[in-house]
Amino acid sequence: GAGVSQSPSNKVTEKGKDVELRCDPISGHTALYWYRQSLGQGLEFLIYFQGNSAPDKSGLPSDRFSAERTGGSVSTLTIQRTQQEDSAVYLCASSPLQGVNTEAFFGQGTRLTVV
Amino acid sequence: EDQVTQSPEALRLQEGESSSLNCSYTVSGLRGLFWYRQDPGKGPEFLFTLYSAGEEKEKERLKATLTKKESFLHITAPKPEDSATYLCAVQAWDSWGKLQFGAGTQVVVTP
Numbered sequence: 001g002a003g004v005s006q007s008p009s010n011k012v013t014e015k016g017k018d019v020e021l022r023c024d025p026i027s028g029h030t031a032l033y034w035y036r037q038s039l040g041q042g043l044e045f046l047i048y049f050q051g052n053s054a055p056d057k058s059g060l061p062s063d064r065f066s067a068e069r070t071g072g073s074v075s076t077l078t079i080q081r082t083q084q085e086d087s088a089v090y091l092c093a094s095s096p097l098q099g100v101n102t103e104a105f106f107g108q109g110t111r112l113t114v115v
Numbered sequence: 116e117d118q119v120t121q122s123p124e125a126l127r128l129q130e131g132e133s134s135s136l137n138c139s140y141t142v143s144g145l146r147g148l149f150w151y152r153q154d155p156g157k158g159p160e161f162l163f164t165l166y167s168a169g170e171e172k173e174k175e176r177l178k179a180t181l182t183k184k185e186s187f188l189h190i191t192a193p194k195p196e197d198s199a200t201y202l203c204a205v206q207a208w209d210s211w212g213k214l215q216f217g218a219g220t221q222v223v224v225t226p
Contacts, residue, residue: 004158013123042119042202042219043159048212056212091158103149104214106158 001024004107006092012113013082021077021110025094032075033095033104034067036088043091049075050097082114117142117210121217122166128224136188138203146211148186150179152204152220156171159202161219162188193224 005024013019023030045059049069050103060066064083069075071093089111093104120139126136140148147166151159161165165181172179176197178189187200200221204214 033212033214035214035216043204043214043216044215045215050212056210058210059213093158103161103164105161106151108156108158 004094004099004105006090006107006110008110008112009108010111012115015084015114016081018080019082019112021079021090021092021112023077023092023094023107025073025092026096026105027073029094029096030072031095031097031104032069033093034075034077035091035093037086037091037109046077046090054089057074062068079112082112084114086113087112103110117205117207117215119203119205119215119217121220123220124218125221126223128190128217128222130190130194130224130226133189133191133193135190136201136222137185138139138188139184140186140203140205140218141184142205142207142215144208146179146206146208149204149206149214150177150188151204152203153200162201180197190222193222195224195226198222198224 007022032049033041048056051072064080068075089109091109093106095104120142122137150162153159163179168183176191180187200219202219204216
């Protein structure tokens, strides 16, 4: 596709359940990022992938959060034993990382609601 | 720790009334400063990257400038379609896989 694609667009889950959020980056983009945006808050960095490896996962809030990327393309963010404070919009972005031209292109996000 | 502060939090403008948004930052070695626009219910849309003090970039009614401590986004003769939240983010050389975002400035332009 032409842009970053995220699925599902909306997810409502019960507290304690596990959820998986998917991101399809722009074809050829080697870098992939996950951010989350809580209501009225700025974007909070979660994790960054270069290819299939994650050089920076410093933003993952707890060990309930994990992410993987396969084939240098699709990424999945998994949240185990969801809590109400996990409710937010989860945004994925990708960038080509050519020289210093590292602007990231964002998807529409997955709105997660934990009830 | 890298910090980004945007002001004002909200800005209401009449169509044609020019104004500026501020982004103050502290970062351990700036690799780049980014401006994004975000419409409700959508992901941020890239606008500009600035790399060094004194640099300026323009796109339609928007102009971004950079100093060693802050960046400004000037909106000249805004139109209602410029209504959005404008986000500033910095990227440091020692953690260049990460963008540190400010909380944003919500701009409303009325006809």
